[in-house]
Amino acid sequence: MHINWQLRQLNLKIVYYGPALSGKTTNIEKIHDSVDPRRRSDLVSLKTKEDRTLYFDFLQLELGKVCGLTPNIQLYTVPGQAYYEASRRVVLRGADGVVFVADSAYSRLRANMQSWQAMQTHLTSFGIEWANFPVVVQFNKRDVPTAVPTTTLSRLLHVNGHPCFEAVAMQGQGVLPTLKAITRSVVGRVQQELVR
Amino acid sequence: MAHDEQYRLRSGLTIVSEQSEQLEEMLAQLQQKIPANFILLVDVTGQVVTTKGDIGKHNLVMLGSLVAGDLAASQEIARLTGEYQDFQIVLREGQDSHIFIAEAGPYMAMLIQVNNDVPLGWARMVIRQSGEEIAQVLTMPAQEEPEWDLHAGEDDLSDLFEDALDDVWLE
Structure with a gap:
């Protein structure tokens, strides 16, 4: 979180976190495709030769003025593959909010739980109070035949009151509501952080 | 919130x-x-x-994200190998010019591009010094009080952000 009064900018960092192939990059790509090109940056993607995220994807949105400040929202994804745990920690640092993109497929239950727990561990290691940190959960790939009921996913992940959204990110479904919800949570926290 | 309230952040960075x-x-x-061809502060x-x-x-936006990512990765490598120190500098040597990526305290990072005739040791020393000075400026208490009119009438601030997101969404 960063306010630059000279430029009258409010800068927020939101990270899309989750297990491999859950749809983090797809979310960012859909946002990139859906936002007015004059109000977003180009998409930065650091990928492997196999087209998997190596380090991060990055997209910046510049919203219209809100109360005299221009909000810049930086969206990052982490690499999902297990091998890149250290890189995930690096990208997560400085985040003002996290979208956890869970894969609804039955075969990915364990991967979701491991990723969720690792995310909590990283955030706690940065001194972040997990209970008060803005997190939104997206249950992606609701269209797969083996999709686990969202109530089961919520229970297994111990979502505990964090806002949850169903999505089929490949088709753009649920992408904007998720982005709106995390922005709402982060802005709520900005208001708490402001002091006279 | 009243019109004339003045704000800063409890955590994070306020410039x-x-x-x-x-x-x-x-x-x-x-x-x-130095002299430098180009400096980017992020x-x-x-x-x-x-x-x-x-x-x-x-x-600049793409460069900014990559500079931050590059420096963060270097910091993590240093932490994992037990050789972390503040104000670290990463150098990339090129044929015609060199790139320094330098930490400037806990909040900032710099990219500095210099010609290949600039002595690297000299550049490194001056960049490190500047990094320390920048960190000092951002950690000292500012005299000036920032103002942000948070008065949003009937609307909640979160609603205004949602509206702003709707405005940039094309579909």
Whole structure:
């Protein structure tokens, strides 16, 4: 979180976190495709030769003025593959909010739980109070035949009151509501952080 | 919230105009002293704060995110190998020019491009010094009080952000 009064900018960092192939990059790509090109940056993607995220994807949105400040929202994804745990920690640092993109497929239950727990561990290691940190959960790939009921996913992940959204990110479904919800949570926290 | 309330952040970074002017001056001096072709100052999340020198065709937003990512990865490598120290500098040598990526305290990172005739040891020393000065400017209490009119009438601030998101969404 960063306010630059000279430029009258409010800068927020939101990270899309989750297990491999859950749809983090797809979310960012859909946002990139859906936002007015004059109000977003180009998409930065650091990928492997196999087209998997190596380090991060990055997209910046510049919203219209809100109360005299221009909000810049930086969206990052982490690499999902297990091998890149250290890189995930690096990208997560400085985040003002996290979208956890869970894969609804039955075969990915364990991967979701491991990723969720690792995310909590990283955030706690940065001194972040997990209970008060803005997190939104997206249950992606609701269209797969083996999709686990969202109530089961919520229970297994111990979502505990964090806002949850169903999505089929490949088709753009649920992408904007998720982005709106995390922005709402982060802005709520900005208001708490402001002091006279 | 009332119209005339004045705000700063409890955590994170708040840069007031006075600090901003000092940063501009410091970077201008750094550019002259090295001399550097181009300097980019970003916060640790990759947000561009300011530039000096020839921007050319650089995509500043993309560069900003990569500088922050590059420095964060170097810091993590240093932490994992037990050799972490503040104000670290990463050097990339090129044929015609060199790139330094330098930490400037807990909040900022710099990219500095210099010609290949600039002595690297000299550049490294001056950049490190500037990094320390920038960190000092951002950690000292500012005299000026920032103002943000948070009065949103009937609307909640979160609603205004949602509306702003709707405005940039094309579909």
